[in-house]
Amino acid sequence: MAEARKSMIKFKPKKFKVGDTIKVDFIVIHPMETGTRKDKKTGKVKPAKFIDNITFSLDGKAFTTMKVWETVSTNPYFSVNFKVPGKGKITVDYTDNTGEKNSKSKKLKPKG
């Protein structure tokens, strides 16, 4: 685990039951540098730094994988649907092109 990044997993709606289809939103604070922009102070090109792989998994079983390029906005947001099979833990693992690895988890607590 490299430097800690701020990230967040959100379930929409907040209250759900087993069998409901919910949205899983993942937001991370990341510069998503393209590698073509210049630093206005130094005039040097900023090196590319962007998230390239994201895996959404439930209790270790991946249900959505993504490949992402630098054309995704700064502080990216990704949203997918997901059918709640029961209690569990949603984990999002993500790596960037410089090899930085991070992950974020949130417990699934369906009611009823």
Place this chain on the structure above:
Amino acid sequence: MERRNFIKNICAVTAVAAVVSPSSLLAKDAPKGGNVLTYDAAVSAITGGKPVADSDKIKLTVPEIAENGAVVPVKVNIESPMTESDYVKAIHVLTTKNGNARSADVMLTPMNAKGYFATRIKLAGTQDVVALVELSDGSFLRAAKPVKVTIGGCG
């Protein structure tokens, strides 16, 4: 007289600088740091030469006019039963004129229950956003929508 010459010289120097600098900047920018991939190359890399059909099943939601090209929300919805035998295998978000045409590849499984994906992408200028969808039977569908960008986001 000296001052006049001095001002003339300054003008000449700045004029030269103005002419030279943009071209040299362009030359530097030409080999882009990251990935450079044209739209056609990206499509052929994804489909492997298979035919792509335009489809009404894909609902692509993008703004008609994006004031800021750095943040353009993209939403893709596909009508699909999402069962083990018939589901949306992948959603590819592409752009036609960005330096790198590919934005995101999303591999879905039946656990997702809906063919849905949303994110925010950068657009370098006015162009089309394309959703290329691969179904579990190996066929490809496509939907495209133009977005007008007033300020580019990739530079």
